[in-house]
Structure formats: structure tokens, C-alpha cells
Amino acid sequence: MSATDAENLEASPAGLLSPQPLGIRLPRPSARSEPFWQGCRERRLVLPICGDCGFRALRAFAVCPHCNGKSLGWEESAGRGSLYSWTVVWRPPHPSFVVPYAPAIVALEEGWWFLSAVVGHPSDELREGLALQVEFHPASDEVLLPYFRPVP
Amino acid sequence: MTHPFRDVAIVGVHNTPQARRLPGHDASSIALEAALGALTDAGLAVEDVDGVVGQAAADAVLELGLGPCTRRPNALGIPSILDAAALVTTGQCRVVLALAGGAGLLNDTSAAPWTTPPNELVAGFGLFTAAEFALMARRHMVTFGTTEHQLASAAAIVRNNGDQNPEAIYYGRGPFTAADILSSPLVAEPFHLLDCATTSEGGCALVLAHSDIARRNSRSAWIVGCGSDSFGPAYTVAPVWDLTGRTGTRSAGWVGARAAQASFAMAGLHPGDVDVAEFYDPFSFEIIRQLEAYGFCEPGEGGSMVESGAVGPGGSLPVTTDGGTMSFSHPGVAAQQFQRVVRGVQQLRGECTSRQVGDAEVALCSNGGSGALFADVLLLGKEHP
Numbered sequence: 001m002s003a004t005d006a007e008n009l010e011a012s013p014a015g016l017l018s019p020q021p022l023g024i025r026l027p028r029p030s031a032r033s034e035p036f037w038q039g040c041r042e043r044r045l046v047l048p049i050c051g052d053c054g055f056r057a058l059r060a061f062a063v064c065p066h067c068n069g070k071s072l073g074w075e076e077s078a079g080r081g082s083l084y085s086w087t088v089v090w091r092p093p094h095p096s097f098v099v100p101y102a103p104a105i106v107a108l109e110e111g112w113w114f115l116s117a118v119v120g121h122p123s124d125e126l127r128e129g130l131a132l133q134v135e136f137h138p139a140s141d142e143v144l145l146p147y148f149r150p151v152p
Numbered sequence: 153m154t155h156p157f158r159d160v161a162i163v164g165v166h167n168t169p170q171a172r173r174l175p176g177h178d179a180s181s182i183a184l185e186a187a188l189g190a191l192t193d194a195g196l197a198v199e200d201v202d203g204v205v206g207q208a209a210a211d212a213v214l215e216l217g218l219g220p221c222t223r224r225p226n227a228l229g230i231p232s233i234l235d236a237a238a239l240v241t242t243g244q245c246r247v248v249l250a251l252a253g254g255a256g257l258l259n260d261t262s263a264a265p266w267t268t269p270p271n272e273l274v275a276g277f278g279l280f281t282a283a284e285f286a287l288m289a290r291r292h293m294v295t296f297g298t299t300e301h302q303l304a305s306a307a308a309i310v311r312n313n314g315d316q317n318p319e320a321i322y323y324g325r326g327p328f329t330a331a332d333i334l335s336s337p338l339v340a341e342p343f344h345l346l347d348c349a350t351t352s353e354g355g356c357a358l359v360l361a362h363s364d365i366a367r368r369n370s371r372s373a374w375i376v377g378c379g380s381d382s383f384g385p386a387y388t389v390a391p392v393w394d395l396t397g398r399t400g401t402r403s404a405g406w407v408g409a410r411a412a413q414a415s416f417a418m419a420g421l422h423p424g425d426v427d428v429a430e431f432y433d434p435f436s437f438e439i440i441r442q443l444e445a446y447g448f449c450e451p452g453e454g455g456s457m458v459e460s461g462a463v464g465p466g467g468s469l470p471v472t473t474d475g476g477t478m479s480f481s482h483p484g485v486a487a488q489q490f491q492r493v494v495r496g497v498q499q500l501r502g503e504c505t506s507r508q509v510g511d512a513e514v515a516l517c518s519n520g521g522s523g524a525l526f527a528d529v530l531l532l533g534k535e536h537p
Contacts, residue, residue, distance in 0.1 A: 020276075020278070024276065024278070025275055025276075026275070026276065027271075027272040027273070027275045027276040028272055028275075029272055030272055033272060033273075058389040058390060058392070058395070059273060059388070059389050065397070065398065066398055084291070084392070085287045085288070085290045085291040085294070085392075085393065086287070086290055087282075087283045087286035087287055087290060087340045087341050087342075087343075088338070088340070088341040089278055089282075089283055089339070089340045089341075090337065090338040090339060090340070090341075091282075091337065091338070091339045091340070091345075092278055092280075093278060093279075093280035094278075097278045101277075101278055103277045103278060103279055103283050103287065104287075105287055105291075105390045105391075105392055113390050113392045113395070114390065115273060115274060115277060115279070115389070115390035116277060117277045117278070128294040139276055143276070145276045145277070
């Protein structure tokens with residue numbers, strides 16, 4: 001087992017949702033989203049925002065979906081938010097995923113909606129509004145993924 | 153004002169045999185088999201076809217020797233049928249074939265390929281269609297108190313329709329109670345295995361023709377209303393119930409509401425005029441959501457409407473009467489979307505061998521769903537508009 005796998009397992013004791021081990025199908029970062037992935041490598045949650053109107057977008061854009069502006073900017077989120085919706089997966093799309101895991105939409109304090117997964121919490125105790133904080137776990141040597149853990 | 157689709161009708165429909173696997177077939181061969189069946193059903197010959205729509209339209213032109221022939225290869229499901237209709241109403245074609253098929257895509261070890269999006273923002277979190285739709289369903293449950301039992305009740309109704317349909321893959325596999333659905337293994341909460349569509353193989357085709365031809369055929373079904381809603385590409389961003397576009401009018405969770413409203417306005421009809429709703433049923437929750445979004449009940453009341461029995465056999469609005477994608481078939485990305493329309497046509501003709509709704513004159517057919525951020529609605533009528 002690699003050092004990073006050990007780190008991921010250590011992050012969540014038995015019975016609690018944990019980050020995925022190495023070996024899952026990796027996201028293929030696009031050029032447009034590179035600032036987000038670079039932020040993840042630095043354990044910072046850096047998200048797309050319109051430089052003209054401040055619209056906080058679901059993904060990087062060429063034209064702002066709100067004001068037509070062409071000033072895509074990137075802003076660091078404090079990584080705090082609340083649980084907006086979630087699912088607990090027991091039958092994964094690929095056997096590399098360890099179940100259960102809990103994909104979730106987090107409503108970040110700054111106004112973004114962010115798709116992630118909850119860790120460090122029992123899968124049967126998720127509830128709307130649960131206060132969450134971002135943390136990063138490696139999916140490979142190059143890719144870190146932002147997960148969310150309940151605020152103690 | 154004349155109706156925009158008064159010059160076109162659906163005159164032929166056909167499903168090939170549907171099965172978990174159809175050995176010896178590929179997507180093209182099974183789609184062509186469906187096409188020939190639909191032409192036979194229409195009483196037309198291959199030579200009559202001067203337009204083809206659907207994912208593999210160009211292939212079909214070659215395989216059927218139709219060139220030179222009009223083709224629209226890009227759309228899926230109801231939008232594809234509307235492309236076909238427009239080719240006729242604009243005078244470009246007289247007889248248009250819409251065909252689709254799925255075969256040779258599945259194996260026993262992986263999820264169906266179209267259910268696992270590779271997008272960078274969702275892939276790392278293990279998203280797939282069931283999880284995407286679950287994120288929408290959960291938000292509805294949080295907001296309105298919709299229960300897992302209500303979801304399961306919807307699944308039981310659709311699966312029991314398939315149980316009675318000799319052409320369904322899961323014919324004779326019921327009946328199911330809500331408790332049976334709830335005791336099946338969890339896939340992506342709140343969805344159990346039996347809340348979800350199956351994956352399978354099969355072909356499906358329709359023939360649309362000019363009203364000069366259609367009027368001679370009492371089995372013609374007419375397009376009386378249509379609409380399409382999208383909030384963006386499916387399975388690439390967080391499926392947020394409250395996501396709105398810049399007009400801010402309706403959110404993504406209600407996708408299809410505008411489409412339904414447009415459909416009813418075009419038809420001069422109201423939800424109460426619909427005799428049967430051939431809802432697309434990728435997951436049980438979508439039955440509940442569509443009842444609300446399309447105006448058959450108030451927001452939050454879809455679950456209790458399902459539990460009341462109103463959408464089951466003999467109810468005021470029977471839904472997904474062939475068993476849908478859960479029980480009838482789900483062959484790939486396109487054919488099962490056509491199949492909702494095929495069933496609507498069969499209902500208006502009075503030709504269903506199971507769950508025929510008495511004197512059905514108006515059928516609503518739909519495609520898509522909240523988790524995919526799109527919905528298409530087609531209203532069919534027995535009478536020439």
C-alpha cells in the first residue's frame with residue numbers, strides 16, 4: 001500500500017464514510033479547469049467566478065451565463081458550506097470504488113454549489129444542512145480530490 | 153389558426169423483440185429490423201421513405217438503399233420525432249423513418265457505458281445516472297417530505313404494468329408491492345435496485361407521413377402538442393434542483409414544466425384531458441416529479457397521488473403502461489425514448505395487449521428527467537388537429 005492510500009484510510013475510521021483509495025477512474029482535467037485542479041494540488045478550493053458580475057458558476061465558462069462577460073476569474077473558497085443534497089452509493093459504476101460512498105452537493109458559504117462526497121460521517125446520519133468543511137485526498141500522484149467532512 | 157402539425161401523423165410503429173441480450177445483433181441490425189416492422193405496420197414500402205432521422209440515420213440510408221435521401225442524424229427520442237415531423241410539414245419529405253436500436257454494448261462486469269459519464273467534475277466522485285437522479289430525488293424529499301415508500305409505490309406500479317405485458321423483458325416477474333421494491337438491494341439511496349431502469353437490447357422505429365397518406369389510415373396518431381426543456385448537458389455538472397438560468401423562472405428540478413405548458417397550449421388542452429401518460433421512467437422518483445412538473449398535481453403532491461392509485465390501472469391517469477425502462481426495455485441511449493411514443497400510439501389505436509386504457513384519445517409521452525437536466529414532452533391525439 002502506498003503512503004497516500006494509508007493516509008486516505010486513516011482519514012476515516014471504520015463505520016464512517018471514507019475517501020476513495022487510489023486506483024479509481026481518474027478525472028481528466030481540461031485546460032479550462034486547470035486553475036481548479038492546480039488549487040486542489042495546493043489543497044485550496046479554487047472555483048470559477050465572473051470577474052464582471054461576480055456570478056459563481058458551476059463550471060469554468062467562456063461567456064458568463066449571467067452577464068455575458070468574458071472575464072472568467074478564479075477565487076479561493078473558504079471551503080465551508082452545508083449539505084444541500086446527497087446519495088449513498090452501494091453499487092458503484094466501477095469496482096474500483098469502495099462502498100458505501102456519499103456523493104453530495106454542498107452549498108458553499110460564498111454561494112457556489114459544489115459536487116463532492118462526504119467523508120468522516122456515518123452514511124446513515126446524513127441530513128440536510130449538515131455543516132461541512134473541505135479537505136483534500138489524493139486520487140493519484142497528480143490528482144487531489146476535494147472531499148467534505150462535518151465540522152466538529 | 154391552423155395547427156403547426158396538421159399535415160403530419162405517426163402512421164407506423166414497431167418494437168423488435170426486446171431482451172437482456174440479443175445475440176447476433178448489433179445496434180444497426182436491430183434498428184433496421186425495427187424500421188422494416190414499422191413500415192409494414194404503416195402499410196408502406198421502403199421505396200416510399202424519403203427521409204430518415206435518428207442517431208444512425210446515415211447508416212440506415214445506406215443499408216436500406218435510400219439515397220439520395222434526407223437525413224437528420226443528431227437528435228434522440230422525441231426531438232428526433234419532431235425533426236421527422238418538421239421534414240414533412242415543411243414539404244421536404246413525405247414519409248420519414250425514425251429508428252433506433254441498442255445491442256452488443258453490454259457485458260456482465262460493468263455498468264452500461266452511457267450511465268457512467270467521464271466528465272472531470274463528476275467522475276472522481278463516482279457519479280453515474282442513478283446517483284445523479286438520486287441527488288435530485290433527495291432534494292425533493294428534503295423540500296416536500298416525499299418518502300421512499302412513495303418512490304417504491306411508483307416503481308411497483310410501473311413494474312406491475314411490465315409484469316402484465318407479454319412483450320416486456322420482465323413479463324410475468326411480478327406482481328410487486330412497495331415493500332418488495334424496498335427490500336431489493338440499495339443502489340444509490342434513496343434508490344433500490346427495483347427503483348431503477350434495467351439495461352437491455354432491442355430496436356424501435358416509427359414512420360411519420362404526410363396527412364394525405366395518414367388520413368387514409370384510421371390508426372394514425374397525430375402530434376397535437378410538443379415542448380422541450382434543457383438546463384445544459386447531462387451528467388457533467390452538479391444536478392442542482394434549484395439551478396436556474398438567467399430568467400430565473402423555473403429551476404432545473406422542474407425541468408419539463410415549460411415543455412408541458414407549451415404542449416398543452418399548442419394542443420388547446422389541459423392536464424385533465426390526458427387519458428394516459430407514457431412517462432419516461434429512468435427512476436421511480438421521476439414518475440412523482442413529472443406528475444408535479446407537468447401540472448397533474450401540485451408541487452409536493454406527486455407522492456400521495458401515486459399512493460392513491462390514480463396512476464395505476466383503472467386510475468384517472470395510468471402511467472407508463474408497457475412497463476417502461478424498468479420492466480419493458482431500456483436498449484441503449486435512444487430506442488427506449490422512442491418506445492414511450494410507440495406505446496402512446498398503441499394506446500390511441502386501442503391495440504395494447506395489456507393495460508389498454510379504454511377510449512384513450514389523448515396520450516402524453518415524455519423523455520429525459522431531472523438528473524439528466526432535460527425533458528421532452530409530446531402530446532398525441534386520436535383526432536386530426
